Structure formats: C-alpha cells, structure tokens
Amino acid sequence: MNLKLSLPKGVDEQSVVFSLPFDIDRSAKRTDGHLTATKEKLSVYYNGELCEQFLLEDIMEIEVEQLIGCSMLCVKDALGKQKFVCAFSQKHFMRFAELAKIIEHYLKTGIFTETTDADEPACPKCGISLNGSKKCVYCEGDKGVFVKLIKRLAPYKKQFFFSLFATFMLYAFDVINPIFQRILVDDLIVPNNADWALFFKVAACILVMNLSSVGFRLLQENSNYKISTAYGRDLRRDIFNKTQDLSMSNVAKRTAGELINRVSGDAATLQDFMTRQGKDMIFQTVALVALVIIMFVTNWKLALIVVIPLPFAAYLSIKSFNAISIRYSRVWRCQCRASELLHDVLHGVRVVKNYGGEEREIEAYRKASGKWADAVKRADILWYMVQPPIRYVFTIGEFCALFFGGSMILGGQMQLGELIQFTTYVYMLYGPIQWLTSLPRVLAQAKVSAGKVFEVLEEQNDIRDNESAKDIEIEGDIDFQNVFFGYKAYNPVLKDISFSIKKGEMIGIVGHSGVGKSTLINLIMRLYDPTAGVIKIDGMDIKDISQNSLRSQVGVVLQETFLFSGTVLENIRYAKPDASFEEIITAAKIANCHSFITRMPDGYNTIVGERGYSISGGERQRIAIARAILHDPKILILDEATASLDTETEKQIQDALDRLIAGRTTIAIAHRLSTLANADRLIVLDKGKVAEIGTHTELLKNKGVYYNLVMAQRQTAKLKK
Amino acid sequence: MIKNTESVFEVDTLKILTDKDIALHKAESGFLNAEAFGETYERVSLTRLVPFMNEEKYISVTYKTEDNEWKEIGVIEDIRKLSEEKQKIVREYLSFKYYIPVITKINKITDNRMGYLFLEAETTAGPKKIAVNDWWHNFRMIQNKMLSVTDADGNRYCVPEVEQLDKASVKKLQLFI
Ligand SMILES: Nc1ncnc2c1ncn2[C@@H]1O[C@H](COP(=O)(O)OP(=O)(O)O)[C@@H](O)[C@H]1O
Ligand SMILES: [Mg+2]
Numbered sequence: 001m002n003l004k005l006s007l008p009k010g011v012d013e014q015s016v017v018f019s020l021p022f023d024i025d026r027s028a029k030r031t032d033g034h035l036t037a038t039k040e041k042l043s044v045y046y047n048g049e050l051c052e053q054f055l056l057e058d059i060m061e062i063e064v065e066q067l068i069g070c071s072m073l074c075v076k077d078a079l080g081k082q083k084f085v086c087a088f089s090q091k092h093f094m095r096f097a098e099l100a101k102i103i104e105h106y107l108k109t110g111i112f113t114e115t116t117d118a119d120e121p122a123c124p125k126c127g128i129s130l131n132g133s134k135k136c137v138y139c140e141g142d143k144g145v146f147v148k149l150i151k152r153l154a155p156y157k158k159q160f161f162f163s164l165f166a167t168f169m170l171y172a173f174d175v176i177n178p179i180f181q182r183i184l185v186d187d188l189i190v191p192n193n194a195d196w197a198l199f200f201k202v203a204a205c206i207l208v209m210n211l212s213s214v215g216f217r218l219l220q221e222n223s224n225y226k227i228s229t230a231y232g233r234d235l236r237r238d239i240f241n242k243t244q245d246l247s248m249s250n251v252a253k254r255t256a257g258e259l260i261n262r263v264s265g266d267a268a269t270l271q272d273f274m275t276r277q278g279k280d281m282i283f284q285t286v287a288l289v290a291l292v293i294i295m296f297v298t299n300w301k302l303a304l305i306v307v308i309p310l311p312f313a314a315y316l317s318i319k320s321f322n323a324i325s326i327r328y329s330r331v332w333r334c335q336c337r338a339s340e341l342l343h344d345v346l347h348g349v350r351v352v353k354n355y356g357g358e359e360r361e362i363e364a365y366r367k368a369s370g371k372w373a374d375a376v377k378r379a380d381i382l383w384y385m386v387q388p389p390i391r392y393v394f395t396i397g398e399f400c401a402l403f404f405g406g407s408m409i410l411g412g413q414m415q416l417g418e419l420i421q422f423t424t425y426v427y428m429l430y431g432p433i434q435w436l437t438s439l440p441r442v443l444a445q446a447k448v449s450a451g452k453v454f455e456v457l458e459e460q461n462d463i464r465d466n467e468s469a470k471d472i473e474i475e476g477d478i479d480f481q482n483v484f485f486g487y488k489a490y491n492p493v494l495k496d497i498s499f500s501i502k503k504g505e506m507i508g509i510v511g512h513s514g515v516g517k518s519t520l521i522n523l524i525m526r527l528y529d530p531t532a533g534v535i536k537i538d539g540m541d542i543k544d545i546s547q548n549s550l551r552s553q554v555g556v557v558l559q560e561t562f563l564f565s566g567t568v569l570e571n572i573r574y575a576k577p578d579a580s581f582e583e584i585i586t587a588a589k590i591a592n593c594h595s596f597i598t599r600m601p602d603g604y605n606t607i608v609g610e611r612g613y614s615i616s617g618g619e620r621q622r623i624a625i626a627r628a629i630l631h632d633p634k635i636l637i638l639d640e641a642t643a644s645l646d647t648e649t650e651k652q653i654q655d656a657l658d659r660l661i662a663g664r665t666t667i668a669i670a671h672r673l674s675t676l677a678n679a680d681r682l683i684v685l686d687k688g689k690v691a692e693i694g695t696h697t698e699l700l701k702n703k704g705v706y707y708n709l710v711m712a713q714r715q716t717a718k719l720k721k
Numbered sequence: 722m723i724k725n726t727e728s729v730f731e732v733d734t735l736k737i738l739t740d741k742d743i744a745l746h747k748a749e750s751g752f753l754n755a756e757a758f759g760e761t762y763e764r765v766s767l768t769r770l771v772p773f774m775n776e777e778k779y780i781s782v783t784y785k786t787e788d789n790e791w792k793e794i795g796v797i798e799d800i801r802k803l804s805e806e807k808q809k810i811v812r813e814y815l816s817f818k819y820y821i822p823v824i825t826k827i828n829k830i831t832d833n834r835m836g837y838l839f840l841e842a843e844t845t846a847g848p849k850k851i852a853v854n855d856w857w858h859n860f861r862m863i864q865n866k867m868l869s870v871t872d873a874d875g876n877r878y879c880v881p882e883v884e885q886l887d888k889a890s891v892k893k894l895q896l897f898i
Contacts, residue, residue: 028817069820069877084751090875128852129873
C-alpha cells in the first residue's frame with residue numbers, strides 16, 4: 001500500500017516518511033489537506049500550510065475512528081486526553097488505518113517500519129475501491145457474460161454440433177427449394193415445355209429433400225432437448241453448490257429470497273436463452289450472411305436495395321438494447337424484492353399471526369407485486385414502441401426490391417421465375433431479421449440473469465483453505481493468540497483474545513449478551529477468519545486445516561436450533577448419514593429425547609414440520625443435542641444449548657453429557673451460570689476482551705466481572721421466589 | 722418496587738434534554754464537552770436516533786465512561802428548541818459526524834458489472850464518480866422519497882427528495898430505484 005500518496009506543496013519528498021492527503025476539515029467542509037509523518041512528529045497541512053504538529057513522544061495512542069460518512073484520526077496524550085488530528089472521506093480510510101497501525105507499532109515497540117506490504121485498497125487506474133479483490137471491477141469489467149454463457153456449452157459440444165448441423169441441413173433445403181421452383185417455372189411452365197424427364201428429376205429431388213428433412217428435424221429436436229435440460233440442470237447445480245461453498249459472510253450478504261431467485265429463476269431464463277437463442281445466434285447469423293451472398297449472386301442490383309437499410313436497422317437495435325436492458329434489470333430487482341418479501345413473511349408467519357399483521361403484509365405484498373408488474377409493463381411498453389419502427393426499417397428493402405424487380409420484368413431485363421426465387425430469398429431473409437429485431441429484448445433479459453448468476457458463480461470465497469491445508473485427526477487442543485475480529489473490519493467485536501484450552505477440558509464462556517461469545521465460537525468453526533491473530537488447533541493454524549476436516553470434527557448445538565422438515569430420525573441422522581439405528585437411539589437417550597419420541601404416535605418417523613415447528617422448543621433442542629452427540633465430535637460446542645430447557649431436564653442432559661464429554665474438548669456458553677458448574681475453567685469476556693480466566697472458586701475470590709455476574713443472578717433468583 | 726432491591730434492576734428511562742439542562746462547548750482538542758445535571762462530560766458524542774426520518778429531532782447525547790462504555794446523558798428532542806449558539810454547535814457536530822454529501826445532479830448511471838453500479842454525479846462535495854457494490858443493498862430508497870447511497874469505500878451520499886432533482890436526473894434514477 002502506498003502511504004506517500006501526495007505531498008503538501010513545498011515539502012521535500014525526502015523530508016517525510018509518510019504523507020497522505022485528506023479532504024475534510026474540522027467543520028465538515030471540503031478541504032485540501034495533507035498529513036505527513038516522520039519518526040518524530042505528525043504534521044497537519046491545510047491548503048499547503050502547516051497548521052498543527054503532534055510530537056510522537058507526546059502520543060500514547062493513535063487510532064482511526066469511523067463516523068457515519070467520514071472517518072477521523074485521533075491521538076491520545078499522556079493525560080489520556082483525546083485530540084483530533086484530521087478527518088477524511090472513506091476513500092482514504094484504509095491508508096490512514098495502516099498508517100495508524102505503523103505508528104502504534106512504533107509507539108509500542110520502538111520499531112519504525114517505513115514500508116508496508118498491505119494490499120493497495122484502490123485501483124491505481126481509476127481510484128475505485130478494490131474491496132479486497134485483485135481485479136478492478138471498473139477497469140476490467142465483465143463484458144463477457146455471453147462468452148461465459150457459451151463456454152458453459154462445452155460439455156454438450158456433440159449435441160450442440162448435431163443440432164447445428166441438422167439446422168443447417170434443413171436450412172440448406174429451404175435455400176435449394178427456390179432453385180427447383182425457378183427451374184419449374186422458367187424452364188417448364190412458362191415455355192410450356194413438356195420435358196418429363198426433367199420434371200421427374202426435379203420432383204424426385206424435392207421428395208428426397210422432404211423425406212430427409214424429417215430425419216434431420218428429429219435429430220435437431222432431440223439434441224436441443226438434451227442440451228436444454230442438461231444446461232439448466234448443470235447451471236442450477238453450480239449455483240446451488242456455490243451457495244453451499246461460500247462462507248457465512250458471503251451468504252449473509254444476500255437474503256434467502258434473492259438466492260432462491262438466482263438458483264431457480266435466473267437459471268431457467270438462461271436455460272431457455274441458451275437452448276433457443278444460443279444456437280439461433282450462430283445459425284441465424286450464418287443464414288443471414290449466406291442469404292445475402294446468394295442474393296448478390298442471383299441479382300446484385302436488387303440485393304443492394306434490400307441490404308442498404310440493414311446496417312441502419314442494426315444500429316437502432318443496438319441503441320435500443322441498452323435502454324431495454326436497464327429496464328429488464330429493474331424488472332429483475334422488483335421481482336427479487338417481491339420474492340424476498342414473500343420468503344420473509346412465510347418464514348415469519350408465526351410472528352405475523354401473533355401480532356395480527358396479516359393486513360399489513362397483504363398490503364406490502366400487493367405493493368411489491370404491483371411494482372413488479374409495473375416494471376414489466378414499462379419494459380414491455382418501451383419494447384413494443386421501439387420494435388415496429390426497427391422492423392419497418394429492416395423490411396423497407398422488400399418493397400423497393402418488388403418495385404424495381406417488377407419494373408425490370410416489364411423492361412424485359414429479368415424473368416419472372418428469377419424474381420420469384422429472389423423474393424423467396426427476401427422472405428427467408430426475414431427469418432434472421434425477425435430474430436434480429438427481437439434480439440435486444442432477449443439479450444437484455446439474458447444479460448440481466450447472466451450477470452446475477454455469474455456474480456454468484458464467480459464470487460470469491462472470503463474463507464479459503466491454504467494451499468497446504470490438510471485433513472487432520474483433531475485431538476482437541478485449542479489456542480487463541482492475540483485474536484482480533486470484527487464483522488466489519490475496524491469495528492472490532494473481539495479484541496486481543498488469547499487463551500489456550502487443553503484437550504479434554506470443559507470450558508465455560510461467560511459474559512454479557514452481545515459481548516461476542518457466539519462470535520468466538522464462530523471463529524473456532526471458521527465461519528469467519530480473524531482480522532488479526534492466529535487460532536490453532538493441536539498447534540496447527542486452522543487455516544492449514546481443511547475446512548471440511550475441521551467442521552466434521554467440531555460439533556455445535558445452538559440456542560436457535562434448526563431442524564429440517566422431515567422426520568425426527570432424519571434430523572438426528574443428519575450428523576452421520578451412515579449411522580445405524582442403534583447408534584441413533586443411543587444418542588437420543590443421552591440427549592434425553594428418547595422418551596418423548598416414544599410417546600409420539602409415529603415414534604422416530606414423526607414429521608417435525610417445517611423448521612421443526614410442530615414440536616416444542618425444548619424438544620427441538622434435545623433433538624439437536626442428539627444430533628451433535630451422534631456426530632461424535634472431538635470438539636463439542638454448546639452455545640446456550642440448554643437455555644430453553646427446565647432446570648430438571650437440563651440437569652439430566654448435563655449428567656449424560658458429562659459422561660459423553662469425557663476426553664473431548666467442550667466449550668459451553670450459558671446464561672444460567674449454574675449450567676457451567678462442572679466446567680474445568682471459565683473464560684470471562686468483557687467488552688470484547690478476556691477479563692478473567694479461572695475456576696469458579698478462583699473467580700469468585702477475585703471479585704471481578706464474574707463475581708458481579710453471579711451476584712446479579714442470585715438477586716434474580718431471589719426475586720423469582 | 723424493584724428499584725430498592727438492587728441497582729442492577731433500575732429501569733433505564735428516557736431523559737429529554739431541554740435547552741437549560743445541557744451546556745455544550747467545543748474543546749480545543751476538536752471534540753465536544755458537555756455539562757448536564759451538575760456533571761461535566763468530556764468528548765460527548767451526538768447521535769441521530771432517526772436519521773432518515775428527521776435530522777433535527779431526537780439527538781442522543783452520549784459519553785464514554787472510564788471503562789470505555791457508552792452511556793447516554795439524555796436525548797435532545799428538537800435541535801430547534803436549543804439556543805442559537807447550541808444549535809450551531811450541534812449542527813456543526815452532526816454535519817461532521819454524518820458527512821453525507823447531497824447529490825444534486827446525476828450525469829450518468831451504468832450498471833451490470835458484477836453487481837456494481839457506477840454513478841457520475843454532482844454533489845455538494847464536488848463532482849464524484851461513485852462506485853456502489855452490492856447495489857441491491859447500498860442504493861436504496863427510503864420511505865419512497867429519499868435515496869441513500871453507500872459506495873464501495875463506505876462513503877455515504879443522499880438525495881433528500883428524489884422528486885426535487887431536475888427531470889433528466891430523475892429519469893436516469895428511476896430505472897434503478
Ligand atoms: N452477522 C453479524 N454481523 C454483524 N454484527 C454481528 C453479527 N453477529 C453478531 N454481531 C454483533 O457482534 C456482537 C457480538 O455478538 P455475539 O457474539 O452474538 O454475542 P453473544 O455474546 O451474545 O453471543 C454484537 O454486538 C452483535 O451485534
Ligand atoms: Mg450468542
């Protein structure tokens with residue numbers, strides 16, 4: 001990253017180590033400022049004039065703080081007083097953050113690094129943020145969605161070739177037919193010539209052509225059908241696989257409704273486009289060129305008349321394409337919003353019912369759906385307005401050809417059969433032309449869908465395995481070394497977390513809600529990567545362990561358990577598809593759900609309903625625990641897993657778990673501190689940092705954060721009585 | 722009833738700050754200091770509670786405690802009810818914290834490049850080329866009236882009332898909202 005971006009006027013390049021421009025002054029006005037840094041001081045320039053200086057020896061801390069639309073650099077002096085240094089728009093954020101990091105490092109260690117190997121935050125050509133990727137979306141835009149679409153045809157080359165071949169043959173017959181017609185008219189009918197031999201020859205040819213055209217048509221249909229289904233199937237499969245492969249943060253960016261739209265809607269649009277239009281594209285273009293050549297050969301004067309308006313019409317088509325494609329992308333968005341809403345409401349139907357929100361939702365959906373319809377209407381109206389004129393321009397040549405052809409016959413320069421042949425070609429030319437005029441709309445729709453699909457397919461996974469990533473057998477040691485993490489960079493949730501857990505330990509994590517307990521376990525699961533620091537399992541950086549091997553050996557039970565709509569059996573078995581029924585029952589018994597399952601009329605085949613809604617919250621949770629037990633993980637994580645159980649049941653499960661967790665590392669998060677009574681050690685989080693680590697008794701003696709938490713809960717317990 | 726057992730259970734209540742409750746000064750450090758209810762607070766922060774609904778109403782005044790926790794001193798119900806001088810301080814602070822240039826004219830919008838939207842516009846902070854990624858989420862209408870834009874860097878822009886823009890700009894915008 002370049003941290004000497006531009007210098008204030010009159011400052012010598014050699015005299016400063018870093019120099020960054022900033023663009024906002026203290027009263028939020030635009031300004032032209034610079035901040036320079038040396039080993040001794042920070043200097044602030046406004047419009048090339050030195051206004052303020054901060055000696056590094058007076059500074060205790062330096063940090064960049066993000067406001068709503070801008071950010072500022074602040075320093076803290078020895079008295080703990082914070083001072084404003086300068087403010088800048090977000091474009092400069094990464095650079096100032098990097099600068100702050102370097103200076104902070106210097107203040108702490110006395111080592112002043114003059115270069116940084118952090119990635120450039122913006123495209124050097126156009127200045128647009130790179131967002132962590134290597135390619136600039138603006139400079140290296142994706143002009144090639146169609147190329148990519150066609151590339152996806154590769155696996156069906158054979159079918160595609162057959163289909164194309166059949167189509168060309170059929171077309172060739174259509175082209176040859178007029179020649180026979182001309183022979184019939186000019187050589188036999190008009191001269192009143194009874195040459196039967198010639199007649200039979202011509203008739204036989206026509207017959208053979210018609211018969212073989214049946215065969216070719218069959219081949220064409222058959223290949224088309226195969227390509228169509230396979231293309232759609234593979235596309236859907238790839239999008240779906242990708243949604244499964246992407247990291248949590250990638251997936252969380254989009255709503256479920258939106259993803260569903262892409263997996264099914266867009267894939268269908270593209271399937272349709274590729275099979276119908278993709279092939280046509282090649283065929284019609286070739287046909288167009290071939291026909292034009294034939295026409296020129298037949299009669300170049302007439303051909304010229306027909307062809308002259310074509311470039312003009314093509315130009316109009318291209319122009320309208322842009323306008324239309326924007327409108328179709330709006331249709332896509334409106335459709336997406338509508339399905340997003342639908343998905344949301346159906347998902348939360350219980351809340352809607354509880355609060356009597358039906359009317360509101362009906363109204364909201366009516367609006368979204370109306371907007372969608374309106375968008376379609378607007379796009380279609382534009383289309384139907386521009387299409388006829390374009391078509392008119394395309395076909396204007398026909399009238400001229402007829403007119404001039406007619407007068408040529410009258411003038412004896414041309415024969416009638418020749419004109420018939422020629423006008424047949426002109427008619428045939430309308431096939432490709434019709435297709436050309438409908439092209440803007442079809443292309444626009446496909447382009448929108450293709451854009452959305454490739455956006456997902458080509459998305460970079462935030463979490464990638466290192467090249468050397470290996471599958472390992474996990475023992476269960478976990479190490480956090482100075483781990484920082486924030487869902488948004490520079491808004492840290494966890495700060496400088498360090499601890500180590502030994503194999504087989506039972507660890508409790510406590511802290512106020514929102515302190516980052518769940519976040520901590522998300523990091524162990526590697527749903528997200530830490531911003532800084534290392535997490536090790538068995539002494540190995542988890543980035544060096546393949547994600548698959550890691551997750552298959554870590555089991556989690558969350559507070560908000562998710563059951564798939566299916567039977568109890570299927571849900572438990574999800575953790576281990578090849579588990580025997582005995583294993584499943586054993587797990588169910590440990591999780592204390594065997595007895596209630598037995599009481600249900602359909603036993604293990606009871607259907608739990610969508611998201612498990614037809615059974616109680618506690619039952620759901622116990623099934624989830626059974627699932628985790630069956631999973632038999634080396635590391636078991638319980639995130640408020642027993643929160644919605646009564647104390648009695650919780651105790652039973654706890655006892656069972658105690659037996660089970662012997663020898664495996666367990667990390668439990670619980671609000672009810674009594675749940676963690678068996679923990680070997682407790683890690684207390686406070687304000688994103690590790691506040692205390694120790695056993696229950698040690699921590700009580702400390703009278704720290706944990707002590708206060710315990711006391712607060714005792715109070716509540718008393719109140720309840 | 723609950724109150725006298727333990728302070729943990731004290732219910733947080735909304736404190737509305739009137740003009741006489743609070744004094745504000747801009748400190749030399751560049752930050753804001755406040756005095757309220759007999760206490761002095763350094764480096765207070767002002768936050769719009771309903772930034773999209775009303776920029777002038779419901780401004781929360783908070784300060785950082787010694788253990789880095791933000792606590793609320795109270796809420797200013799309406800900036801316009803403060804004294805002239807305080808109004809000026811508050812507005813200046815807010816216009817800094819919420820540095821959101823207003824888009825005044827749109828010259829060009831292009832889209833469809835990997836979900837990006839590129840906007841060439843005139844703003845109150847000068848002409849800008851704005852790149853919006855994931856524009857499905859970052860280029861949104863709020864209450865069918867206001868357009869809120871967050872660009873790829875995290876800068877924010879807005880159009881308080883889309884209908885007030887010139888016709889050509891509205892026309893260009895309409896396809897994207
Ligand atoms: N997916 C997310 N995106 C952004 N912020 C999040 C996300 N999940 C949690 N947070 C924030 O991170 C903080 C810690 O959350 P969490 O780890 O769930 O707390 P808890 O200790 O209650 O489990 C909270 O302030 C929460 O708002
Ligand atoms: Mg949690």
